[in-house]
Amino acid sequence: MTEDKACSPPPLSLPGLFIRFLRFGCLAFGGPVAQIAMIRQALVEEEHWLSSQRFNRLLAVMQILPGPEAHELCVHMGMMARGRLGGFLAGLGFMLPGFVLMLLCAFAYVRFVAGVGAFDGALLGVQLAVLGVIARAVQRIAVHILVDRMLILLAAISATATLAGLPFWGPLLATGLVYACVRSLPLAGVLVIGLCVGGWLILPHGGMPLPAEAVRATAAGAVALFLTGLKGGLLTFGGAYTAIPYVRHDTVGRGWISDGAFLDGVALAGTLPAPLVIFGTFVGYVAGGWAGAIAVTAGIFLPAFAFSMIFFERLEAVVENALLHRFLDGVGAAVVGTIVATLLQLGASTFARTEDWAFAILLVGASLFAAWRLKGKWVTPAIVASGAAIGWAVWR
Known part of the structure; x- marks a missing residue:
């Protein structure tokens, strides 16, 4: 003191x-x-x-x-x-430098890069390389979150539920409550499976459709994009990569942006001086122009401002609340499972754009190996640049 x-x-x-x-x-x-x-x-x-x-x-x-x-x-x-x-x-x-730089990148991407055949191979290479970077990020997050068998089980159930099309809040709420209140591994599994199956049967559902190859299929409203960013901001646990599935669900899933363009935004975010969630600015611009970029950015950063500004005097007391910790640990496990499912969906969409699966797998594996073994600020930009060069050489 x-x-x-x-x-x-x-x-x-x-x-x-x-x-x-x-x-x-x-x-x-x-x-x-x-x-x-x-x-x-x-x-x-x-x-x-x-x-x-x-x-x-x-x-x-x-x-x-x-x-x-x-x-x-x-x-x-x-x-x-x-x-x-x-x-x-x-x-x-x-946040301002990263926001301005990402806006400029998004403008240049839509105006000069997207839809230009000469860049298709390079962009495919970038997208495959980013899959490896995301896979490494999932492993990093999982090591810190999935610390016991119950959490591993909850993550696996969450991934299955996401692939089955269950609304995102079902696994989050179920796993958080179960891990906060139940210590029995078999009973936890039965409860979560029951909650997920019940929600799947009762609520509207459907697997994530593969998007069209157009960068922007339909126009998106600023309010809807703000809510998309807000959902991503509220569910960013354990690292900015955890926002990816929720922003993707509300944008790619509605046909506002293609999976390829979405991955390009994630790749650019990893090279800029900004939190990785700045990829939301790119997604918002592609989906809804300047207003869309501002809307998603405002939504995704609002929780980061609000929690500190509203609960400033009480934040440190949160560290002592064991029950809240267990609830958030369960939510974190669900988020890991959701990211794994999203990675599989992104992979399926990306691989569908090439017939040379063997080389594509090799490129993803090489980027994963580089992200795993190499350290430094330059690693992600180097992986992205290498993916672009290899993709341009192989698929031009």
Whole structure:
């Protein structure tokens, strides 16, 4: 406690605070681990905004709440310095560079790349390479979430339910409640299977249709895209990759964007200085233009702002709530299963666009191996660039 009191943010004007976090946003390459390390180095170790112990407690809270952890930390730090307006400006500054860059990328993609035959091979190579990157991300997430046999079972049931077309909230709610309240593995399995089968029988359902190959099949409204982003933002547990299935379900599944264009957006997001959920900006632009890009971005980042700004004084107490932890652990298992199912659906759609399955499998395997073995901020951009070069050489 004494150390916490000895640390405090320096006096900053609101414009100065915004510029401080805008600088962080311009340097936010390399994913959440690199982003959090950058924030810790600058604000904890060098400027002593707060103690290392309190930073660790805050990080633990952010990791169990939905939303990009690095962005939520920036909002929280901004509130420490200048209240809720400071938190808003800090979060806005951190996300703004990635948002602007992704908007420019989406504009160039729709205007100059999509539908141009000369780029088809390169784009297919990128999409196959990204499948390997996502597979590696699933493994990383699963290692931290699926820590016992019950959670593994719940993830498998969630994947099966997703492939069967059960509404997304069914597995999330069922697995969260079961893991929070039931310790018996056989009984948990029976309960979740019963809930999933019952929901599948009662509610409208149907497997995810494979989309048309057009980049944009039908126009999407700004309100619908905002709600799509909001769903993704609220269900981002354990890393931004967990938003992928929910945003895909509401956009690819409605014919607003093709699976290929969706994967291209994920690939671009991995190369920009921004949280990976910035792929929502790309999806929104392709589906609904400038208004769609703003709508999805607003929805997907709203929870990251709201949890810190509304519950600022109470966030650290969340760490002590064991029952909530177990519920969120169960939800996390369902999310892992949903990502696995989505990866299979994306793979089926991507492989359907090539007859050379052997080489496509080799490219996915090579990108997975590279993502698994190599470390550094440059790995994902290098995998994406390599996939584009190989795809252009093989399928031009």
